[in-house]
Amino acid sequence: MCYTQRGMIVEPVGRGLLAIAMIGEGKQSHGEGDNTTRESLELLYDVSRELSSALDLNTVLRRVLLLSMQRVGANSGSIIVLDDQGRPVESAIISGDHYQNNTTQRLRATLDHGLAGWVVQNRQAALLPNTYQDERWLRRKYPDGSVQRPKSAVSAPLITRDSVVGVITLVHPQVNCFTDSHLALVQAIADQASIAVLNARLYAESQRQAHVMTALANSVTGISISLSLEDVLDGIMGETCEALGVEVVSLALIDPTDGTLVFQAATGPVKYQVIGTRLQPGQGIAGWVALHDEGIIIHDTSQDERFDVQTDSRTGYATKSIACAPIHYRGEVIGVLEALNPQHGFFEPDTLLMLTGIGSLAGTAIRHAQLFEQLQSAHQSYRELFEDSIDPILITNWEGQILEANRKAILASDYDLSTLLGLKIDQLHSIAGEQLGEGFANLLSGETLSYQSRLLTRSGHELPVEVYVRQVKTNNIARLQWILRDISERKNLDTMRNDLTSMIYHDLRSPLGNVISSLDVLETMQPVLEDPAMKSLVEIAMRSTLRIQRLTDSLLDMNRLEAGRPIGNRQRVEMTGLIRDARDIVLPTIMSKGQTLTIDIPGNLPDVFADPEMIRRVLINLVENAAKYTQLRGHIEIGASPDGEMLQTWVRDDGPGIPASEHERIFDKFNRLDMHKSPKGLGLGLAYCRLAVQGHGGRIRVESEPGKGASFIFTLPVTEGAN
Numbered sequence: 001m002c003y004t005q006r007g008m009i010v011e012p013v014g015r016g017l018l019a020i021a022m023i024g025e026g027k028q029s030h031g032e033g034d035n036t037t038r039e040s041l042e043l044l045y046d047v048s049r050e051l052s053s054a055l056d057l058n059t060v061l062r063r064v065l066l067l068s069m070q071r072v073g074a075n076s077g078s079i080i081v082l083d084d085q086g087r088p089v090e091s092a093i094i095s096g097d098h099y100q101n102n103t104t105q106r107l108r109a110t111l112d113h114g115l116a117g118w119v120v121q122n123r124q125a126a127l128l129p130n131t132y133q134d135e136r137w138l139r140r141k142y143p144d145g146s147v148q149r150p151k152s153a154v155s156a157p158l159i160t161r162d163s164v165v166g167v168i169t170l171v172h173p174q175v176n177c178f179t180d181s182h183l184a185l186v187q188a189i190a191d192q193a194s195i196a197v198l199n200a201r202l203y204a205e206s207q208r209q210a211h212v213m214t215a216l217a218n219s220v221t222g223i224s225i226s227l228s229l230e231d232v233l234d235g236i237m238g239e240t241c242e243a244l245g246v247e248v249v250s251l252a253l254i255d256p257t258d259g260t261l262v263f264q265a266a267t268g269p270v271k272y273q274v275i276g277t278r279l280q281p282g283q284g285i286a287g288w289v290a291l292h293d294e295g296i297i298i299h300d301t302s303q304d305e306r307f308d309v310q311t312d313s314r315t316g317y318a319t320k321s322i323a324c325a326p327i328h329y330r331g332e333v334i335g336v337l338e339a340l341n342p343q344h345g346f347f348e349p350d351t352l353l354m355l356t357g358i359g360s361l362a363g364t365a366i367r368h369a370q371l372f373e374q375l376q377s378a379h380q381s382y383r384e385l386f387e388d389s390i391d392p393i394l395i396t397n398w399e400g401q402i403l404e405a406n407r408k409a410i411l412a413s414d415y416d417l418s419t420l421l422g423l424k425i426d427q428l429h430s431i432a433g434e435q436l437g438e439g440f441a442n443l444l445s446g447e448t449l450s451y452q453s454r455l456l457t458r459s460g461h462e463l464p465v466e467v468y469v470r471q472v473k474t475n476n477i478a479r480l481q482w483i484l485r486d487i488s489e490r491k492n493l494d495t496m497r498n499d500l501t502s503m504i505y506h507d508l509r510s511p512l513g514n515v516i517s518s519l520d521v522l523e524t525m526q527p528v529l530e531d532p533a534m535k536s537l538v539e540i541a542m543r544s545t546l547r548i549q550r551l552t553d554s555l556l557d558m559n560r561l562e563a564g565r566p567i568g569n570r571q572r573v574e575m576t577g578l579i580r581d582a583r584d585i586v587l588p589t590i591m592s593k594g595q596t597l598t599i600d601i602p603g604n605l606p607d608v609f610a611d612p613e614m615i616r617r618v619l620i621n622l623v624e625n626a627a628k629y630t631q632l633r634g635h636i637e638i639g640a641s642p643d644g645e646m647l648q649t650w651v652r653d654d655g656p657g658i659p660a661s662e663h664e665r666i667f668d669k670f671n672r673l674d675m676h677k678s679p680k681g682l683g684l685g686l687a688y689c690r691l692a693v694q695g696h697g698g699r700i701r702v703e704s705e706p707g708k709g710a711s712f713i714f715t716l717p718v719t720e721g722a723n
Contacts, residue, residue: 057081057200061092062099064168064193069094071189072154072182074170080107080116081166081201089201089349114138115155116167123164125156125190127183130175152177156187158194165198229369233265236337236362241267243354244347246339248317250274251327252286253335253366257478261286261336268340270315277311284308285324286336293333295325295352295359323347325355329363337362374476392455394482395472398440400424400431403479412484414458425482429453429465436469440480443471455484464491554617554688558669561691570696572719573612575647576605579638582619586627594632597623600639606718608647614692615716619651621685622712626653629710646698646715658704666702689714
């Protein structure tokens with residue numbers, strides 16, 4: 001039902017007084033006009049009295065909307081409050097019996113592109129008899145794709161002290177429901193309400209400022225409760241979350257060694273993905289804030305080119321809005337504090353002020369905690385170095401110059417302390433340059449690296465050691481710590497084990513040779529040849545025995561190769577023949593599983609310079625391995641092709657594939673894939689393949705993805721002048 005009232009024009013005089021003139025509908029008597037004027041004055045008096053009884057901004061907005069809707073017969077309405085710069089700071093919506101506050105972000109599009117924005121910009125009330133026919137009305141689409149039906153709407157600015165402090169919009173579901181008299185009435189109510197809205201806004205701002213001061217006061221206690229850096233960071237995280245009501249808080253500090261931002265603490269579901277992340281100066285929102293020493297709030301990160309989308313891609317967290325402020329200590333930016341995704345969907349106007357205040361408090365607390373930890377670290381370093389450590393420990397700079405050494409290092413090296421401090425670390429042992437990187441660059445991440453070497457003593461004695469090296473900080477200066485662990489006993493045990501294993505392998509060869517000779521004789525005997533069952537049994541026994549022989553030969557070769565012995569029986573070998581031999585040997589196994597095996601080699605394949613028996617076993621191992629992991633009736637392919645001065649050979653299957661994390665590990669001795677229903681085995685076949693191929697000067701690798709099969713590829717040097 002559409003309600004109407006008598007026409008009334010309300011024109012503000014100096015925006016403080018209301019001049020009310022009645023416009024009769026047709027001809028009216030003088031008495032009737034006086035009654036209408038009195039009713040209008042009573043209405044405005046009621047509005048003024050109703051609004052002046054409250055200071056809470058939400059209460060004022062609700063009352064303004066309810067009074068306006070009741071007087072003009074609207075079924076819904078909205079009101080947006082603006083600050084002195086014309087930015088929305090608060091809003092409310094009433095739809096039927098439902099009241100909604102904190103809807104500023106929802107109404108922002110209306111203020112930017114809709115009727116409310118037009119009214120604010122033109123400082124003029126507007127009447128829309130049919131919203132469907134007026135381009136000032138922002139049409140919205142519903143999730144199901146439908147659009148709003150035409151309505152009638154009226155909107156008026158709230159102006160006081162010659163400033164627009166807000167805008168009110170009322171809507172009725174019927175077109176042509178509102179008239180000029182409704183427009184005048186809404187403007188009259190808006191003029192009366194403007195001072196109340198302004199007072200309530202100022203009161204709300206004062207309350208927020210008090211809230212900021214209270215939050216900062218609480219933060220002082222929460223942040224400064226401990227000298228432990230971890231406790232300080234936890235306090236900052238907790239106080240910021242509580243003060244701002246956000247989903248995630250993170251804190252990054254500037255690394256003085258390279259100027260990068262390193263995230264030291266975070267809250268929320270991606271805490272551990274965030275901690276340790278490094279940003280270059282100027283990278284992302286945090287990098288921009290640190291570089292420009294300026295706090296910012298971004299309400300929609302998708303619209304800001306400074307936002308680093310790679311961070312969300314790496315963590316899997318969706319950052320919608322962000323507030324970021326610098327952390328200072330004695331006027332210098334030492335880090336940044338970020339708050340992400342407010343729980344209510346928008347940042348309060350005082351968010352940046354509060355975040356900046358917490359950041360300033362945090363800077364002092366963090367620096368004090370860092371200084372305390374440095375002092376503790378120095379004491380701990382002293383204790384670790386000079387108390388009774390069972391291992392030699394050395395401290396060097398990044399050039400390798402030995403700066404400190406413990407008693408065990410002095411005893412193990414036979415050097416006195418003054419002489420030892422004049423040496424470089426590579427004068428005591430051969431460092432693993434490739435593993436540590438040029439200039440020890442691989443240690444910058446903080447990871448501990450290890451390798452085996454030999455300690456060179458002053459007396460000329462060599463001591464096998466396991467070296468553990470990592471970056472440490474003393475007095476906030478990055479150093480390198482070297483721990484040289486004596487592994488003489490382990491080496492002796494390894495030697496004994498290898499000797500014992502080698503002896504067993506040698507002892508196996510003789511009886512195996514006798515078994516093979518006996519089977520050869522048995523296979524030539526007439527009764528066996530005539531009996532198919534006997535012949536089949538002999539063939540099975542022969543294949544199994546040859547397989548055991550290949551295993552023992554491979555184990556012996558592995559011992560030789562691990563000992564660094566060169567391959568002796570190298571000659572010019574036709575790779576095509578080796579591939580066909582391997583196929584013939586494993587074909588019975590392939591056929592028993594209903595699998596197919598194809599060969600893909602060109603006609604002019606060059607020869608290789610290799611030990612034919614060792615490479616034949618490499619091919620057999622790879623094909624047997626493929627047959628193990630390929631399902632019944634699967635397919636296996638052997639192929640080869642020239643690759644510069646090398647010949648590339650591959651064995652490809654359509655099995656379950658191998659995870660990328662296992663691509664290197666599967667070539668280690670006694671290592672097998674930890675997969676459901678994985679075939680049994682010792683885990684030596686692929687280890688032998690790698691040793692044999694590398695011993696020939698080639699390389700072996702695997703290319704695979706889970707569910708897409710695997711390709712084992714190795715290279716061998718071709719014979720010079722081979723076609």
